[in-house]
Amino acid sequence: MDKTGDVLSHICAVMNSLSPSEKAIATYVLDHPSDVATMTVRELAAGTGTSPASVSRFARTLDYRTYSDMRLALGISISRASGEEKATGGKVTLDDVEGSIKYVLSHKVKELSQTASLIDSDDFSTVVNLLHNANLVLIAGVGNSISMGVNAAFKLSQVGVRAFCPSTTDAMVSAATSLKENDILLVISTSGYSKRLVNIFDSAEDSNTPIIMITDNPDTPLAKRATYIIRAISRDQAITGTEVAFSHSSINFVIELLFLFLTSCWDDPVEFNRIISKNLLGDRQYS
Known part of the structure; x- marks a missing residue:
């Protein structure tokens, strides 16, 4: 795996194969990526109702040696996020149709770019x-x-x-x-x-x-x-x-x-x- 690649995309790819505790951690990371990028192992375990061991195991499931490595890669992913994605708070909403369309488009552009890069x-x-x-x-x-x-x-x-x-x-x-x-x-x-x-x-x-x-x-x-x-x-x-x-x-x-x-x-x-x-x-x- 590309250690500086898109952590969120990798989580989406493996979601169905995760254990219940790992799935809880994955869902939390997808919902709060910016928060997780600054959280310790114990903080993430507390926030997800799991254990530090489960968090470390989750990082290894994503092919990272340690949770710190995963957190660093997540920070890089977030820093690459487009301004359009931030505009709607990371969701599709009728309260901001134009911003939501730009948000979806930013994800679709990333999908195609990442697909091309992995060929x-x-x-x-x-x-x-x-x-x-x-x-x-x-x-x-x-x-x-x-x-x-x-x-x-x-x-x-x-x-x-x-x-x-x-x-x-x-x-x-x-x-x-x-x-x-x-x-x-x-x-x-x-x-x-x-x-x-x-x-x-x-x-x-x-x-x-x-x-x-x-x-x-x-x-x-x-x-x-x-x-x-x-x-x-x-x-x-x-x-x-x-x-x-x-x-x-x-x-x-x-x-x-x-x-x-x-x-x-x-x-x-x-x-x-x-x-x-x-x-x-x-x-x-x-x-």
């Missing part, structure tokens, strides 16, 4: 080439990630990749049983947690199919089974103060990057333009 160039190039040369790309997700999977399948198909995303998780499980070694499994999951994806991973591993996962949490058991991971940062919990994940801005950003880089894989510009014209402009023939 490994070599791994990303390998992922693009795997998708370009795949016989078939099966896209899987659960809940509202399915809509992003359908979007990804559409975009990949536009650049000549044979991709599809079944409309239900059960259909994905069934389709995964037919995966081959020269296919690709592309999984979209912000949290990285879903029991319903386990069988899909099992089938991909049985057929030696490479697994590409787009997620905000690379430390989950499922994510650790992926061949390649692309981080897509989510700050939803920092915006709403709840555990509800509602946005796919960074996931959509990753999908669009894949689309754009896949356009560069075509050696024959004439053939590429033919495919693009067929997929993107075909409807205009009937306008």
Whole structure:
């Protein structure tokens, strides 16, 4: 982990995997980051109804050696906060619509910037080439990630990749049983947690199919089974103060990057333009 990176984003990413006491500390840090940046271990433990040992363990969960290291990184994160975020007191409110919009926008800009900064160039190039040369790309997700999977399948198909995303998780499980070694499994999951994806991973591993996962949490058991991971940062919990994940801005950003880089894989510009014209402009023939 980047020790001077955004502590709040990391907390959001691991929130679902925390113990109850750690979750209480995490929620307090998200709600009172400026206060925590000046609090001792004992003060934070008292403020959260936990223990100093729990606070220290929470810091180590975030990959910091000590609580002091985490507090220093939190202070750096706060110092980088935009003026717009401070304007509304860190919340969305109808009492200040303009300020709230700027507050949300500041978080979204950070999401995309952090997502871009975490992309490994070599791994990303390998992922693009795997998708370009795949016989078939099966896209899987659960809940509202399915809509992003359908979007990804559409975009990949536009650049000549044979991709599809079944409309239900059960259909994905069934389709995964037919995966081959020269296919690709592309999984979209912000949290990285879903029991319903386990069988899909099992089938991909049985057929030696490479697994590409787009997620905000690379430390989950499922994510650790992926061949390649692309981080897509989510700050939803920092915006709403709840555990509800509602946005796919960074996931959509990753999908669009894949689309754009896949356009560069075509050696024959004439053939590429033919495919693009067929997929993107075909409807205009009937306008």
